[in-house]
Every structure is written in C-alpha cells, then in structure tokens.
Amino acid sequence: MLDRKFIRENRDKIEALVEAKNAKLDVDQLYRLDGEVLRLKQELEGMRKKRNELSTEIGKQKKTGGDASQLMAEVKAQDDKEKELNEQHRKSEDEYLELASWLPNIPDDSVPVGKDESANKLIREWGKQPEFAFKPLPHYELGEALGIIDFQRATKIAGARFNVMCGKGAALERALISFMLDRAGEKGYLEIYPPFMAARESLFNCAQLPKLEDDMYRLPEDDMFLIPTAEVPLLSFRAGEEIKTAELPLLYTAYTPSFRREAGSYGKDTRGLIRQHQFDKVELFALTKPAESFEQLEKLTADAESILQALALPYQTVILSTGDMSFASTKTYDLEVWMPAQGKYREISSCSNCTDFQARRAGIRFRDENKKLSLVHTLNGSGLAVGRTWAAIIENYQQQDGSVVVPEVLRSYLGGLETIIAVKD
RNA sequence: GGAGAGGUGACCGAGUGGUCGAAGGUGACGGUCUCGAAAACCGUUGUACGGGUUUCCGUACCCAGGGUUCGAAUCCCUGCCUCUCCGCCA
Numbered sequence A: 001m002l003d004r005k006f007i008r009e010n011r012d013k014i015e016a017l018v019e020a021k022n023a024k025l026d027v028d029q030l031y032r033l034d035g036e037v038l039r040l041k042q043e044l045e046g047m048r049k050k051r052n053e054l055s056t057e058i059g060k061q062k063k064t065g066g067d068a069s070q071l072m073a074e075v076k077a078q079d080d081k082e083k084e085l086n087e088q089h090r091k092s093e094d095e096y097l098e099l100a101s102w103l104p105n106i107p108d109d110s111v112p113v114g115k116d117e118s119a120n121k122l123i124r125e126w127g128k129q130p131e132f133a134f135k136p137l138p139h140y141e142l143g144e145a146l147g148i149i150d151f152q153r154a155t156k157i158a159g160a161r162f163n164v165m166c167g168k169g170a171a172l173e174r175a176l177i178s179f180m181l182d183r184a185g186e187k188g189y190l191e192i193y194p195p196f197m198a199a200r201e202s203l204f205n206c207a208q209l210p211k212l213e214d215d216m217y218r219l220p221e222d223d224m225f226l227i228p229t230a231e232v233p234l235l236s237f238r239a240g241e242e243i244k245t246a247e248l249p250l251l252y253t254a255y256t257p258s259f260r261r262e263a264g265s266y267g268k269d270t271r272g273l274i275r276q277h278q279f280d281k282v283e284l285f286a287l288t289k290p291a292e293s294f295e296q297l298e299k300l301t302a303d304a305e306s307i308l309q310a311l312a313l314p315y316q317t318v319i320l321s322t323g324d325m326s327f328a329s330t331k332t333y334d335l336e337v338w339m340p341a342q343g344k345y346r347e348i349s350s351c352s353n354c355t356d357f358q359a360r361r362a363g364i365r366f367r368d369e370n371k372k373l374s375l376v377h378t379l380n381g382s383g384l385a386v387g388r389t390w391a392a393i394i395e396n397y398q399q400q401d402g403s404v405v406v407p408e409v410l411r412s413y414l415g416g417l418e419t420i421i422a423v424k425d
Numbered sequence B: 001g002g003a004g005a006g007g008u009g010a011c012c013g014a015g016u017g018g019u020c021g022a023a024g025g026u027g028a029c030g031g032u033c034u035c036g037a038a039a040a041c042c043g044u045u046g047u048a049c050g051g052g053u054u055u056c057c058g059u060a061c062c063c064a065g066g067g068u069u070c071g072a073a074u075c076c077c078u079g080c081c082u083c084u085c086c087g088c089c090a
Helices: A004-009 A011-020 A027-063 A069-077 A079-100 A139-146 A151-158 A168-186 A200-205 A231-236 A290-310 A357-362 A386-396 A408-414
Strands: A121-126 A190-192 A197-199 A224-226 A250-259 A278-288 A315-319 A331-339 A344-353 A365-367 A373-375 A377-385
Touching: A004 A027, A011 A027, A027 A069, A027 A079, A069 A079, A121 A290, A139 A151, A139 A168, A139 A386, A168 A190, A168 A250, A168 A278, A168 A290, A168 A377, A168 A386, A168 A408, A197 A200, A197 A231, A200 A224, A200 A231, A200 A357, A231 A250, A231 A278, A231 A357, A231 A377, A278 A290, A278 A386, A290 A315, A290 A331, A290 A344, A290 A377, A315 A344, A331 A386, A344 A386, A357 A377, A377 A386
Parallel strands: A190 A250
Antiparallel strands: A121 A315, A197 A224, A250 A278, A278 A377, A315 A331, A331 A344, A344 A377, A365 A373
16 A cells, blocks of 8 residues: 555556556546545544534533533534435445555656566676586476476366475475575574465455455455565564564574466466466565664575575576566565576576565554654565475486486585485385 | 454554644664763654745545534444464465
8 A cells, every 4th residue: 555645645656556557447536536535534524523512512501500502403403414425425435445456556766667577687697507418308307207296196186286295395395495494594584384375355465465466366254365485474473563663673484385377378388387376485574663674674685595596507697677577576586596407597586675665554563763653664575495406406406317406505414415316116 | 244343643652522733662863971882861853735935834644434512542333454263275
C-alpha cells in the first residue's frame, strides 16, 4: 500500500508508476473516489459533531430533571440524512481502498527503466564457468540415472511439476537446507520455523493479494492459502507490532517449502527442477529503519551471494528493470546461477527492498529519532531456492562417468560423502 | 468437535449506559536532589484522519463487523483470537 497523502499529492508520479510497472487500474476513478471520500467525510463529521453536542446537552437536562424531548427530536431529525451519508462514505471508501490496493510500490531512482526483463542490467559476475571435456547433461537426466530423483513416479502422487527425491538426493536437499540456515545464523539472522499455511490477511499484507490470488493454492473452507514464499509468514510474524527501536534491524531466516500453481507458465521449464509446484527455499528477511533499508538490501544480497560462493557455483547478479520487478518491491537484485546443460544463467534468488509498502499493510512500526511512530522497511531475499541449488550442483559438479562431486562445504552435512554415484541394483 | 471464561492504551490492570480517550501501576521522557548513579519526589507521555496551520479545533478508535439508544468500552447479535475442562488425534 502506498501512503494516501502521497497518492493524493503526486498524481503525476502515480501515473508514471502505473506506466512503469504495467499496473492495470483506472487512475481517474481513483482520484475521483478519493475526492468523494473526503467530501462525504467532512459532511458526516459535521453531523456527528452536532449529534454529540446535543446528546451531551440531553444528558445534562436529564440529570437536572429538565425536559429534553425537544432536543431528542432535533437529533432524531438528522437520522436519515446521517445514515445515508454514512452508507455513501463507507461505499466510496471501500471502492477507493480496493482500487488503491492495485497500486504497486514505486521503483527506486537507481532502478533501470524498462518494459520487461530485456532492460535488466548486469551488476557483477562471480566464479568461472566449469569446462567439460564432454557434453554436460541436464540435472534431471543425471539425477534420474543416479537414482536420486524421480519425476515420473511423482506424477502418481500429485501430477506434473512435482518430484520425489531419493537416497542421497533427498539427503542433499536436507543438507542444503541445513547449510543455508547455518550460514544465515552465522550472519545474525534468527532462525524461524513458521506455519506453511497463511490466512488471507497475511497474504494481503505481503501484497501477494489481490494481484496473485490465482497463482496460489487455496483452501476454501478455511480461506487459507499454502504459502508461496516464507516472506508471507515472516512478515506477518511481527504484524501490528511496535518494534523497539533498539531491536532494529531485525534479521530472520526460515526454511519453508513454497507452493505455486504456476498458472500461465505452461510449456516453460517443463523438465527438471526449475519450475515446480512445491519447492524448498531458505528465506532471508529483514526489518529496518527507513534510512538503512537500501544499505541492508546490499548486505542481504551479499549474504545470499555468499552461499553461492561457498558452494563455488558461478553466478551473476542482475538488477531488475521497472517492468520486471515484483508488485511490492522498489529495487530488486536477482542472482542467476550458471546451468551448464542449458548454457545459461538461471534465477536462483531474488532480493528486494519493499520499503514501507508491506509494513503499511501489516502495521509494523517503530519510534524514530523524533519519537514519532513510523513504518519500518521490509526486505526479503531467497538465500537460496534449494531445488534450483540442488540442480545447479548436479550440473556444475558432474563428472564424465555420471557421478557428481559433493561441494566441500556440504560434506560434513552428508556424513563425509565426497561423490554421489549411481546405486547398483 | 462439546462446555465454560475472557479479549481495555508500549505493558499490567480498573471501569456494566451520559461529565470516559478512559483510574491506578509499570515502562519511557523531562526536572529536583547527587561529584555521578540509584532511591525518593514533581511533571510529561495514545493513534489515525480531516480542517486551520505557533502551542488550535473536529471526527473516529477500549479485538473485528453489525444492532439497540438522543447517547455504548459498558447492552444485544455474528465472527476472529486466547485460556480452562472434556472428547479425538501425531
């Protein structure tokens, strides 16, 4: 949610925003409703004032045994008008809020302007792409040959875009989660283990709603959703709270699965682990003072990058253009890991500064230097998407004989295992 | 799932129809005292929106949404949440 006064006083910026982020809403209607709400509210408050004054007077009369019937009739006389005004005001207000909830957050000035991902900009590259004396295989072929992942049988359980990991494959997934959580813990993030389902309000606070309702799995009887990212529970964890200023910045990390319907992505990445309905992720999340959030974004991004570096996986860091950014973000870095079989970099993390956009919806505040209640800023980043990391390891560490070398930092998590080899049957 | 109790300001807690935005306490802040600190004492301390804009005025808010009433934190209804007991269950 954007600040209402800001919207009111910056129509030019709002129009530019709607253009830059490809938002779909009727700006004229938004401003018409805002004006109407203000007008109705003023009129309504005037009537309430009169009613309050008369009621007080009636109270006094009754106390002293005077006759209040005249006054009571006077109050009664404005009932209908007041009721109607109230109704109109509420209706306009609801319509306004509904419309305003479709306004995305405003991109930071440092973000490249562009319609889509073609305008994204490379920030830096890290690591050397491995050279193979043979044609590197995709992770799904290798993984199936090694017997550590099974896409075929997963369909019997849940259909397409799911997977079953087996043996060392399952252990590798678990090792990655533990490794990432441990690293985040070392960097000062508090580990959180939250619910994997969330109420409608949590999704709205996070700005997954209203825009992404069709992209989520829903439990209609309870009006709950399977979380599409740990960002949802981590934001709502402190919703409605006044955070003690000395506590900021608050850093949280959480492992959760993420559930996404991937509606509208038919035919994209149909093979392998890149695009699944359920995938594991270790999330990094931060609440900061406003003045520190962009600095925190650099730190948080660096923290995510450090995981890739520790795993010695080549990657590049990209800043997303205005048209490619998510709804709530003002500035987003994507980390893209090298996938040898595709010969491409693929997104493995996305780190965003949502400034006060989510905090306003969730009501998370603190006392600033002037002791005024202010909204905190929220940031989130994957650190990292575990399934895609799994895939990147299999592909980057593959050997000619079809085995996969285990990255050194993971070996202690796998009982010292150095190489994943095919299970003989 | 069944029965009961309850949800009040940063926190604890009083308040069962009018003068209650709300006692008291804690915390925080300012001051007195002190070399300094603690203690003690005095004072200050809600949010949002709208209007005027130098300290001002108004409206709303005592979980949320409806209702009764001239008037509701206080009465009624619904929902959500918490606690206790029973049942069920990993």
